[in-house]
Amino acid sequence: MKHLAFLALALLALLLSACAGGAAAGSADGRLTVVTTTGQIGDTARIVGGDHVRVLSLMGPGTDPHLYVAGISDVDKLRGADVVFYNGLFLEAQMDAVLEQLAERQTVVAVSAGIDPAELLPSAAYADEFDPHIWFDVRLWMQTVEQVRDTLMAVDPAHAADYEANAAAYLAELTELDAYVAAQAARVPEAQRVLITAHDAFNYFGRAYGFEVLGLQGISTASEAGTADVQNLADYIATARIPAIFIESSVPVRNVEAVQAAVRDRGFAVRIGGQLFSDAMGDAGAPEGTYVGMVRYNIDTIVGALLAE
Numbered sequence: 001m002k003h004l005a006f007l008a009l010a011l012l013a014l015l016l017s018a019c020a021g022g023a024a025a026g027s028a029d030g031r032l033t034v035v036t037t038t039g040q041i042g043d044t045a046r047i048v049g050g051d052h053v054r055v056l057s058l059m060g061p062g063t064d065p066h067l068y069v070a071g072i073s074d075v076d077k078l079r080g081a082d083v084v085f086y087n088g089l090f091l092e093a094q095m096d097a098v099l100e101q102l103a104e105r106q107t108v109v110a111v112s113a114g115i116d117p118a119e120l121l122p123s124a125a126y127a128d129e130f131d132p133h134i135w136f137d138v139r140l141w142m143q144t145v146e147q148v149r150d151t152l153m154a155v156d157p158a159h160a161a162d163y164e165a166n167a168a169a170y171l172a173e174l175t176e177l178d179a180y181v182a183a184q185a186a187r188v189p190e191a192q193r194v195l196i197t198a199h200d201a202f203n204y205f206g207r208a209y210g211f212e213v214l215g216l217q218g219i220s221t222a223s224e225a226g227t228a229d230v231q232n233l234a235d236y237i238a239t240a241r242i243p244a245i246f247i248e249s250s251v252p253v254r255n256v257e258a259v260q261a262a263v264r265d266r267g268f269a270v271r272i273g274g275q276l277f278s279d280a281m282g283d284a285g286a287p288e289g290t291y292v293g294m295v296r297y298n299i300d301t302i303v304g305a306l307l308a309e
């Protein structure tokens with residue numbers, strides 16, 4: 001499996017270098033072509049870029065960014081981009097080599113690049129890496145909006161004032177969103193603020209809004225949950241009488257269902273509190289298909305389930 005992945009990467013690298021030299025710049029209608037890895041970054045680029053950009057996100061609803069491998073058509077899209085935005089912090093673990101190659105002759109920007117490392121949490125899965133799930137601390141995510149703004153202003157200075165205004169309006173909306181999440185979280189008594197999910201996507205959320213967070217898998221979905229993990233977590237849930245645990249849209253549900261069954265074996269019924277959007281947003285057009293909608297949906301789902309509303 002590892003060899004296959006390596007082979008795919010090597011082929012992509014070959015393809016990239018074979019196509020070198022023909023970088024596209026600007027489109028016929030004068031709009032910038034912006035390609036992003038995750039949907040949440042695409043949402044930011046769309047809002048900050050407004051009418052001056054055409055945005056394409058490679059990873060759609062339900063896509064797991066930790067495991068996502070760039071296909072041939074993705075490489076075409078990336079090569080045709082005026083700007084490529086990715087999360088960084090090793091979220092797109094399988095795309096690192098491709099992005100690195102692209103960066104040699106295109107504008108390729110990690111939206112996390114401007115964040116002070118002192119504000120980042122360590123990765124549980126990879127030594128010497130940070131936890132990449134920065135979008136669940138709204139304040140932290142706001143720094144990526146600034147990164148997108150500054151990049152677009154530098155690449156397309158003719159529309160700098162628009163990018164600045166769009167970003168300012170969006171940052172104001174995100175300030176309100178942050179206050180909303182904090183207010184919702186505060187409705188749950190402190191002792192009951194325990195969030196148990198399929199994988200460790202919510203550590204920044206926990207730090208920002210006062211939740212203890214436990215994930216069944218490590219920080220990346222690349223590691224499988226072991227039987228011992230399931231039993232340990234089941235012990236904890238049954239003992240602490242945690243009312244609800246959560247599944248995620250981008251992670252298979254079987255692991256969380258295994259925990260639920262193991263808790264039942266211990267004579268306690270824990271509910272599945274709902275599906276959270278962790279590493280991917282919901283469908284385009286649905287409220288959860290935007291970053292703001294996804295964050296609101298998650299906090300409402302978490303609070304509703306923990307308070308058994």
Ligand SMILES: [Zn+2]
Pocket residue numbers: 066133199200201219220221278279
């Ligand atoms: Zn994740």
